[in-house]
Amino acid sequence: MEQLPDLAPLAAVAKTLAGEWGLELGMPFSATRYSYVVPAGADAVLKLRPAEDDESEEEADALALWDGDGAVRLLRRDDARRAILLERVRPGSDLSTLPEDEATARAVEIGPRLWRPAGASFRWIGDHVPRWLDNAESEPGRALVPLARRLSAELDVGRAVLVHGDFHHHNLLAAGSGYVAIDPKPMLGEPEFDVAPFLWNPLSSRMRLDVTERRLAAFAAAGLDEGRMRAWAVIRGAYLQTDACALAVIRALV
Structure with missing residues (x-):
């Protein structure tokens, strides 16, 4: 059976970042399984990746390169804590x-x-x-x-x-x-x-x-x-x- 990461440590980091960045976090999105992804106010989403996720290692770099053209816009990043703040996509279907x-x-x-x-x-x-x-x-x-x-x-x-x-x-x-x-x-x-x-x-x-x-x-x-x-x-x-x-x-x- 596939082993899913424990997201509890990421939730703790998200709470710390919310305080530092002035974010109001909602409930995590239910569809996410490998990263901790949570609404951050009405217009943003905070995403944190577990340390074992190396497939998305350059995610922030790619989003910065695309700069909202064809991909969701990157608003802020903290590479040391593997966190990115993204523009919320609406309607999102x-x-x-x-x-x-x-x-x-x-x-x-x-x-x-x-x-x-x-x-x-x-x-x-x-x-x-x-x-x-x-x-x-x-x-x-x-x-x-x-x-x-x-x-x-x-x-x-x-x-x-x-x-x-x-x-x-x-x-x-x-x-x-x-x-x-x-x-x-x-x-x-x-x-x-x-x-x-x-x-x-x-x-x-x-x-x-x-x-x-x-x-x-x-x-x-x-x-x-x-x-x-x-x-x-x-x-x-x-x-x-x-x-x-x-x-x-x-x-x-x-």
């Missing part, structure tokens, strides 16, 4: 509430705003893929690992742009008349890397080949390389997916 084709169209619009050049201060996905696949040897997706290793070896993994890292329906929220991304796990990579989790979300749906093909076609029409999207779906599916139906669809993509 995510893409899973939209019809299929509209949700995909919105994602296709948001992605290019995030995929922009960034410096070497961000980690490169190519340094981490081997470890991710090694860890997948004991996971439900292990049957995909040999194919994933071959595809990974054939890719000259890009490092030109910043990727979100967890780009899917539940991390793309309505903000006024548009949508913005939240909760990035940023690294240097290539846009095609980001499409994979969008293919097997939202959580309430079952992955289907026909729907997946339509999503891939929409991103390809926007300029992404379809072959690389398919390869990354297999590579990332090998270590991220646990659903047998989704794994079968992913295997059928190449």
Whole structure:
């Protein structure tokens, strides 16, 4: 069973920061499991990450780079205490509430705003893929690992742009008349890397080949390389997916 972090120490830090920054904290958001995320007044959200969360290590740096264009705006940060203050997104509903084709169209619009050049201060996905696949040897997706290793070896993994890292329906929220991304796990990579989790979300749906093909076609029409999207779906599916139906669809993509 997956071990979730103890958020009580983070709640204590949040209380201290609220006093220092003059924030009035509400009740934590019920959907958060890995970080402590709480309303801070009417227009802001305070987020604290546990020490063991290294995937979001450069979250504040990415949000600062995006500066509210395609992603939630960063208001304040305290790197030593792994805390960020964010602009609150309203109305805040995510893409899973939209019809299929509209949700995909919105994602296709948001992605290019995030995929922009960034410096070497961000980690490169190519340094981490081997470890991710090694860890997948004991996971439900292990049957995909040999194919994933071959595809990974054939890719000259890009490092030109910043990727979100967890780009899917539940991390793309309505903000006024548009949508913005939240909760990035940023690294240097290539846009095609980001499409994979969008293919097997939202959580309430079952992955289907026909729907997946339509999503891939929409991103390809926007300029992404379809072959690389398919390869990354297999590579990332090998270590991220646990659903047998989704794994079968992913295997059928190449």
